Amino acid sequence: MSTEQRAGDELLVEGLRLRSREAVLAHAEALILQAWRSFDQARPGQPAVDERVRAMLLEALPEEPSDPRGALDAAALVLDESVAQSRPRFFAYVGSSGLEIGVLGDALMASHDVNVAVAAGGAGLLERQVVGWVSDFVGFGARDGLLASGGMVSNLTALAAARERAAPGVRHLGVRDRRLTLVCSAEAHYSVHRAAEVLGIGSDNVRLVHVDAQHRIDVRACAQLLEADRVAGALAVAVVATAGTTLTGAVDDLASIADLCGDRGVWLHVDGAYGLPAAAAPSVRDLFAGLGRADSATVDAHKWMFVPKACSVLLMRDPLSLRAAFEHRESYMPLVDGEDAHPVDSTLEYSRPLRALKLWLAFRVHGAGALRAAIERNLGQARLLARLLEEHPRFELCHQPQLSTVCFRHRPSSKVNLEDHHRRLVPAIQLDGRIFLAGALTGGSSCLRACFVNFRTIDDDVRAIVEVVDEVGQRLAEAGSNSPAGPSAR
Ligand SMILES: Cc1ncc(COP(=O)(O)O)c(C=O)c1O
Numbered sequence: 457m458s459t460e461q462r463a464g465d466e467l468l469v470e471g472l473r474l475r476s477r478e479a480v481l482a483h484a485e486a487l488i489l490q491a492w493r494s495f496d497q498a499r500p501g502q503p504a505v506d507e508r509v510r511a512m513l514l515e516a517l518p519e520e521p522s523d524p525r526g527a528l529d530a531a532a533l534v535l536d537e538s539v540a541q542s543r544p545r546f547f548a549y550v551g552s553s554g555l556e557i558g559v560l561g562d563a564l565m566a567s568h569d570v571n572v573a574v575a576a577g578g579a580g581l582l583e584r585q586v587v588g589w590v591s592d593f594v595g596f597g598a599r600d601g602l603l604a605s606g607g608m609v610s611n612l613t614a615l616a617a618a619r620e621r622a623a624p625g626v627r628h629l630g631v632r633d634r635r636l637t638l639v640c641s642a643e644a645h646y647s648v649h650r651a652a653e654v655l656g657i658g659s660d661n662v663r664l665v666h667v668d669a670q671h672r673i674d675v676r677a678c679a680q681l682l683e684a685d686r687v688a689g690a691l692a693v694a695v696v697a698t699a700g701t702t703l704t705g706a707v708d709d710l711a712s713i714a715d716l717c718g719d720r721g722v723w724l725h726v727d728g729a730y731g732l733p734a735a736a737a738p739s740v741r742d743l744f745a746g747l748g749r750a751d752s753a754t755v756d757a758h759k760w761m762f763v764p765k766a767c768s769v770l771l772m773r774d775p776l777s778l779r780a781a782f783e784h785r786e787s788y789m790p791l792v793d794g795e796d797a798h799p800v801d802s803t804l805e806y807s808r809p810l811r812a813l814k815l816w817l818a819f820r821v822h823g824a825g826a827l828r829a830a831i832e833r834n835l836g837q838a839r840l841l842a843r844l845l846e847e848h849p850r851f852e853l854c855h856q857p858q859l860s861t862v863c864f865r866h867r868p869s870s871k872v873n874l875e876d877h878h879r880r881l882v883p884a885i886q887l888d889g890r891i892f893l894a895g896a897l898t899g900g901s902s903c904l905r906a907c908f909v910n911f912r913t914i915d916d917d918v919r920a921i922v923e924v925v926d927e928v929g930q931r932l933a934e935a936g937s938n939s940p941a942g943p944s945a946r
Pocket of ligand 1: 550605606607608611645647698700701702727728729730756768
């Protein structure tokens with residue numbers, strides 16, 4: 457049946473156009489509002505994917521059109537049965553929280569579908585403005601850089617520029633028989649290894665420096681390693697300092713590492729994908745001293761600046777270094793008069809949505825002060841959790857939080873094997889569904905890890921971590937069985 461044969465209200469699509477756009481838009485708006493309302497409170501549990509949804513997700517390729525309102529309802533149902541990081545009790549990994557104005561920014565961005573690969577008028581100017589604003593927000597100093605999909609890509613982009621500076625021409629010649637290295641702490645994010653692999657440096661040439669008691673890179677050991685490698689003929693491409701490690705939120709001593717790099721002419725990249733927004737927060741700002749001497753820095757706005765994924769900002773001291781690494785000419789995109797490069801000449805990606813728009817709106821609508829205050833609130837929540845855990849007889853705090861990440865253990869009794877207990881505890885908590893936590897390893901031992909980067913989280917949500925973990929953990933210990941404890945009877 458063709459769409460033209462349908463009658464009246466049912467005729468909502470015509471070819472690839474929506475017909476009753478107002479009706480469809482109003483429907484989408486209601487669904488978004490419903491989602492936002494449901495994120496306002498903690499929900500009693502995470503619903504399982506029901507049979508109806510499973511069956512729908514096995515259906516064959518639809519040939520015929522259908523009512524867009526029904527399709528949007530189906531999409532919303534699938535999302536409602538998915539683990540959403542926007543919920544206030546999602547504490548795992550480094551989440552994101554789908555800031556409402558950012559959601560609208562994404563919709564608007566996608567409607568215009570600008571590509572910021574080539575000159576795109578106002579969009580290009582807006583991206584530059586956002587890079588400058590983020591630089592001012594965290595105190596980087598220089599106001600150049602670009603937007604990328606995520607921290608993984610921003611780190612790779614910066615390290616491609618660092619590689620070209622360390623070994624000019626390497627992008628064309630390859631590394632050949634030279635030994636290039638990247639230096640970072642043993643607790644740096646694995647995106648450094650990924651970059652080494654992609655850039656032909658090799659992950660075996662990522663030189664891991666051990667960390668001190670605060671999980672920060674041991675600066676003296678870093679200096680010794682750089683020197684030993686130099687004597688052995690290796691070429692250090694960059695030192696990657698972490699400003700907020702994924703595991704514990706540790707901030708490396710940026711000023712001392714900047715001294716090391718400055719003395720040796722080695723590129724300093726700061727991976728602040730998670731933690732760097734905290735450089736804007738008065739209570740921890742001092743931890744980031746030295747940032748203004750880094751060559752490049754990654755900040756993921758989709759983490760601790762609350763906008764929806766994906767929105768990473770790469771800050772660069774010398775924008776020409778990106779051109780050296782990426783500039784490329786093609787016959788189908790010649791430069792026009794007055795242009796000396798396309799935006800894409802400084803990036804890894806070609807098709808580039810205007811990711812900056814959601815962050816631009818976030819700054820304009822809420823102001824930098826509100827973002828700063830939300831970050832401070834998350835920092836306070838990590839301190840609150842640390843205090844509650846220290847006061848509780850059945851918990852062990854693994855480290856004092858430097859930022860908003862807290863690793864801890866549940867210790868139901870002295871008789872329990874803690875490794876077995878935590879192996880069973882993590883899936884049991886996730887099955888219970890009142891909070892979402894993931895497990896981690898510190899010092900080789902299993903623990904639980906909570907990370908606060910959500911503007912919706914309130915202090916009661918923090919208290920719920922202690923209550924739920926203890927309740928589920930005690931139940932597991934009492935059952936003493938090998939199967940995870942089921943959902944609570946509440
Ligand atoms: C310190 C750090 N760097 C890089 C990344 C990778 O970021 P993305 O997931 O945006 O690619 C993460 C992710 O959590 C991170 O914590």
